[in-house]
Amino acid sequence: MTKPKKGVAASLKRRVRPRVYGVLCLGLILVLLLIVSGRMALRLSAPEEVVSYADTRAAADSSYVEVLDRQGLVxxxxxxxYTKRQGEWLSLEEVSPSFIEAILVSEDKRFYEHNGVDWWALLNATQAHVIYKIKTALGVSTANSVGRGGASGISMQLIALLDPELQTRGGRSYQQKWYQMAAALALEASWTKDEILEAYINLLPLRGxxxxxxxxxxxxxxxxxxxxxxxxxxxxxxxxxAPNTSIAQLTKRSCDLLIKMNDSNQCNGLSYFVSYFLRRPHPEVLDREHDAPHIAQYARQWAHLHGKKSVRTTLDSDLQKQSQAFIRAHLSELSGAAVQDAAVVVLxxxxxxxxxxxGSSGxxxxxxxxxxxxxxxxxxxxxxPFLYAQALDERxxxxxxxxxxxxxxLLAGEGLYIPxxxxxxxxxxxxxxxALASSLNIPxxxxxxxLGVSSFYHKLKELHLPLERDSExxxxxxxxxxxxxxxxxxTNAYRALANGGHYSALSWNQDELPAVEKVEVFSPEAAWIIGHILSDREARSYTFGLDSVLTTPFWSAVKxxxxxxxxxxxxxxxxEHYTVGVWVGNSDGSSMQNVLGVSGAGPIWHDVMRYLHRQRDSNASSKPEQIAVETVQFVxxxxxxxxxxxxxxxxxKQVVALVSENYTEAIRIKIQAPxxxxxxxxDPDIPSHAQKLYLQANIQSTDPRAGFIxxxxxxxxxxxxxxxxxxxxxxxxxxxxxxxNAKVLDEVVISVR
Incomplete structure (x- = not known):
């Protein structure tokens, strides 16, 4: 084969070169036209209005209502x-840098470089998609030929999260991709990069x-x-x-990501790590009770009515936790006394x-x-205390x-009341x-x-005590x-005694404090005397002894x-500053075994009071001017x-019992019972010899006449x-x-059936 002459070759080059350049220029022009027209088309396809960052954050409600203490602590x-489990919105500064790096490397490594669409990723994804289609048409295996695909960066994914229609259209259609790209460009024109990333990590669906x-x-x-x-x-x-993919797939992808993050050593033991944490009972972790589960129920109701996601209570977090600790400690000591529950209120x-x-022992x-x-x-x-306060006020x-x-x-209905x-x-x-300090029942x-039952009943009603039935x-x-x-x-009724006989409503919500309206239920004088009696260690010693859990190193009154x-x-x-109420018992109403005030609720009350006054003193209130003081002799x-x-x-100045020697003749002896x-x-189920009737005269055994009746x-x-x-x-x-002398002193007639 003969070679062309040099001159002919040079002439051919000169003729071909402009054509090649022309084709390249034409191609470049076409690409530029496609890019320009594509961007123009994308902008024309973009939504007219993009939701703002502020509106997005405001609408991103947590699935939970936060119950805060008086200092703002959770x-x-x-x-x-109940459609999802979403936490509170976090700023980028509140999220670990490791997670920010991981999500960028995994989802959009050029996030801070593109303007909403990663064109290189889109080109690679398109190429992979075309190859996949060709191989599928030719019947070639495609098992390992496609990676993630789609090239949806963080901005495009956020668009899908913000637009419910995109989430329900299904598939990865060209129309969906086109709209996502257009909306992503519009989003980046009005949001900052950090705002987009922040919204994305807060709205991202993960597992379940x-x-x-x-x-x-x-x-x-x-x-x-x-x-x-x-x-x-x-x-x-x-x-x-793929939030709900298999543990094996998540393990592999996690290791691949860690390698890209230059943390390949973290792949060691990764399979066990992933398996362990994904098998944990996640709903129970999120929904577990914390420090105020019962008041949280009322907080949720209030938040729902007022459209709030957090409720600022009046509770003190430290006091709440410490009171729970006191309950656990003392109920553990009573483990053999058939008692399981307790409740504490501090006002x-x-x-x-x-x-x-x-509300309970948890x-x-x-x-x-x-x-x-x-x-x-x-x-x-x-x-x-309310009964005797009323008797004092009525003189x-x-x-x-x-x-x-x-x-x-006492006759009561069709029978007898024998306290x-x-x-x-x-x-x-x-x-x-x-009688009051030692809690004697008969007095x-x-x-x-x-006083009369009805009178006392209405006095209790003034204290807003929930009496559901009538006085009879x-x-x-x-x-x-x-x-x-x-x-x-x-407890709030006792607080009325602490406040000089004045009742007022209580509050637990700082956003809904009631108007302070005090109503006098007892006189300040009667309330002060009742407080003085209930703080009297010697007066209560008849029943409780001098050294009991009811005694505190500071002034307190207790019942x-x-x-x-x-x-x-x-x-x-x-x-002086607080009113504390404690209940101990069982939820099912079963009886405790030998648990009284000083062994059940008393120790918890004592510990709570001591904790409240660890750095604060308590003194008795000043004696009202209308109270007289006398030295009294008892005869x-x-x-x-x-x-x-x-x-x-x-x-x-002197109080004389009617059974004293100088007054015995003034008492007429009568049958007190029956x-x-x-x-x-x-009772037919009890042997007759075991059923006894109590016979009682109205005088004391110390009366000189007692031995002659x-x-x-x-x-x-x-x-x-x-x-x-x-x-x-x-x-x-x-x-x-x-x-x-066989003289009849008194006589009654009874019937036995």
Missing amino acids: LDRIRQD EIVGVSAAAEAFYGKYAFGLNPRESALLAVMAR DNSSGEVLAYI AMSMASEVDHVRAPRQVASTLK RLTAASLLNDSPIN QNHDRSFAGWVSLRL AVRTIVS FYGYSLALGAADMDLLSL TGTSKDMRDNWTVGWS GVDEAMRREYFLSGTEM VDGTILAL NWYINDIEIANGVSNLWSPNRGTHRITLKDE
Whole structure:
């Protein structure tokens, strides 16, 4: 083959070169035209209005309502949105740099370089897509030929997250890609890069219901997002592509990402790491109770009504946690006494703010969801301070007045009401001070008989205590707390005594503080005297001893109560600054075993009070001017001379018991029990010899006449003395009391069926 001549070759080059250049120029022009026209088309396709960053952040509600303490610290988080589990919005500064790096390397490594669309990534993805289509058409295996594809950078993905229609169109259609690209360009024209990245990591769906880095960090690792390390960050970042893919795939992708992040050493043991954290019960981690689960329920209701995502309570976080610790410690000590639950309320005397609200013993309870702060339970002897305060105000009694702690039978409906003291014994004549401080039952019943049940009932209503039935339903037993009330209402009623007899509403929400409206329920003088009695260690020593948990190293007034069959145990009291209420019992209402105020609720009350005053003193309030002070001598009772306090005009210097020697003749001896007209029914399941009727005269055993009175049943003498037991039989019986000369002193008729 002959070679062309040099001149011909040169001439051919000269002719071809301009054509090549021309083709290249034409191609370049076409590319430029395509780019320009493409960008113009994209801009024309862009939405007219792009949602703003501020609106996006405002609309990105957490699935949880945050319950904050008075200092703004998070006490609890309670779920409100059940379509997802999304945490609070975090700024980039609040997220670990490791996670920011991981998400950029994984999803959009040129994020800060492009203007919304990564054209190089788009070109590579298009090429891979075309090759995939060709191979598919030719029947060539494509198992390993396609990686992620799509080339959707962070801006384009954020568009899809912000536009519900894009999320429901399905597939990766060309139309969807075109719209995403157009909207991404528009988004980057109005948002900053940091705003886009911040919105993306907060709105990114991860695994299951979890949305956003905040919820993911807590759900998977139990930590805040700023504490994520490279390995933890890599696992979360690769979830962005396929959140619910297999553990094996996530492990492989996490390792690939760690290598790209120059942390290949983190691949060691990665399979175990991924498997462990993905198998954790994530919903339980996010929805677990924290420090205020019961008040969180009310916070959620309030937040829903007012469109809020956080509620600023009046609670004190440290006090809340410490009170829970006291509950756990003391219930552990009572583990053999069949008691599982407790509740604590702490109120600020001045403002009425709830400082602590613990509704149960948590994990120690069989029903931790039950809120015993609001659950109605029988309040037992805790109503006695209000009873005696009313008697003082009505000037029926004074703190030095004597009340007879002896058996009493009262007609109640179709039967008899026979109250007893908790130890089944009687103290005889005692002063009001000793009766209240030592929590004796019979004197309280005698006092309500004097006041009238209806009068006391309405006084309790003034304290906003939740009495659901009328006064006739409760009867005389109302004096001993035979009514169901809640701890919160009861503690606030005691707060009225702490505030000089003035009742006012309490508050738990700083955003909804009630108007301070004080209503006088008791006079300041009566409230002060009741406080003085309940702080008197010597007066309570008859029942509780001098050294008990009711005694504090600072001024405090306190009252205990134990309901029938030891089902409920209460201790409520106040200091200069705080009122504390404690309940101990069981959610199912079962009885405790030998748990009284000083062993159940008392120790918890004592510890909470000590904690409140660890750096703050408590002093008794100043004595009102209308209170008179006298030194009182007691005659005929075992109470020492003492200084006593009286409402002005009721003071006295000497109190004489009617059983004292100088006054015995003034007392007419009568049958105190049983009452005339009593109808008794024998129990067929109990042997007749084991069923006894208590016979009681109205004088004390110390009365000189006590040894000379005799009991007769149907004119047959059966016993001698002030009190006796008789085995009744069916029929009508005449019970007669005679003196040593067989003179009839008193007589009653009873029926036994």
